[in-house]
Amino acid sequence: MLYEEVDIENARKLFSGECNFIAAALNENAIPPEDSNEIAFAGRSNVGKSSLVNALTNRKTLARTSQTPGRTRQLIFFDLTYQSRKLRLVDLPGYGYAKAPKKDIHSWTSLTVKYLKGRPSLRTVCLLVDSRRGIGDHDKTIMKELDMAAVSWVLVLTKVDKLNNEELKKVKEESHGIISKHPASYPEIMITSSLKNDGLSSLRTYLASFA
Numbered sequence: 001m002l003y004e005e006v007d008i009e010n011a012r013k014l015f016s017g018e019c020n021f022i023a024a025a026l027n028e029n030a031i032p033p034e035d036s037n038e039i040a041f042a043g044r045s046n047v048g049k050s051s052l053v054n055a056l057t058n059r060k061t062l063a064r065t066s067q068t069p070g071r072t073r074q075l076i077f078f079d080l081t082y083q084s085r086k087l088r089l090v091d092l093p094g095y096g097y098a099k100a101p102k103k104d105i106h107s108w109t110s111l112t113v114k115y116l117k118g119r120p121s122l123r124t125v126c127l128l129v130d131s132r133r134g135i136g137d138h139d140k141t142i143m144k145e146l147d148m149a150a151v152s153w154v155l156v157l158t159k160v161d162k163l164n165n166e167e168l169k170k171v172k173e174e175s176h177g178i179i180s181k182h183p184a185s186y187p188e189i190m191i192t193s194s195l196k197n198d199g200l201s202s203l204r205t206y207l208a209s210f211a
């Protein structure tokens with residue numbers, strides 16, 4: 001096997017290995033100790049964070065999903081284990097959904113922001129953007145915050161099953177133009193559909209490199 005094939009196979013094994021719920025944190029005290037490398041899933045409410053965690057791990061009901069924005073209210077920690085390799089996945093509450101919406105980052109839960117900025121075991125943040133909407137102002141604010149906190153992140157476009165080729169090309173170009181200005185961003189964009197399982201193997205392979 002080529003090196004690349006070995007990486008893909010190892011990632012597949014890790015993500016289909018054991019996956020255990022560790023904690024649901026509503027306050028700082030409930031955040032588990034930093035005993036493994038972590039990957040967090042961030043983005044607007046309803047963008048598909050919980051669905052992506054389920055699709056990556058091939059489990060339909062691991063993380064709770066909903067058609068109504070604001071489903072995930074806590075920081076949810078899951079541990080993936082395969083042989084001696086471990087990776088912790090963190091499903092975050094979404095931003096941009098509030099009865100009285102504020103445009104700035106303060107409308108996101110302060111616990112989430114505190115977590116993202118002060119977690120040395122956090123290896124990277126998957127920043128999810130709905131491919132139909134493209135990158136919005138709120139996403140740009142988060143990108144700047146992550147850059148300033150020197151937390152690396154990767155842009156993940158979601159729900160690409162809803163786009164035709166032309167629309168996909170356009171959002172990819174626009175997104176590349178934006179992320180290229182951000183020093184903490186991974187230079188490649190992950191193009192995904194949790195519904196159709198598109199792009200999941202590449203994303204798993206990238207994330208498994210942090211295990």
Ligand SMILES: Nc1nc2c(ncn2[C@@H]2O[C@H](COP(=O)(O)OP(=O)(O)OP(=O)(O)O)[C@@H](O)[C@H]2O)c(=O)[nH]1
Nearest residue numbers: 046047048049050051065066070071072094194195
């Ligand atoms: N067509 C399509 N729909 C999707 C996809 N991923 C998620 N959805 C739908 O989008 C809605 C929101 O999904 P969630 O995974 O709950 O979104 P979330 O980002 O976790 O939302 P919050 O927890 O509220 O922040 C659900 O109705 C999902 O079925 C996808 O790849 N394609």
Ligand SMILES: [Mg+2]
Nearest residue numbers: 049050071072
């Ligand atoms: Mg959710």
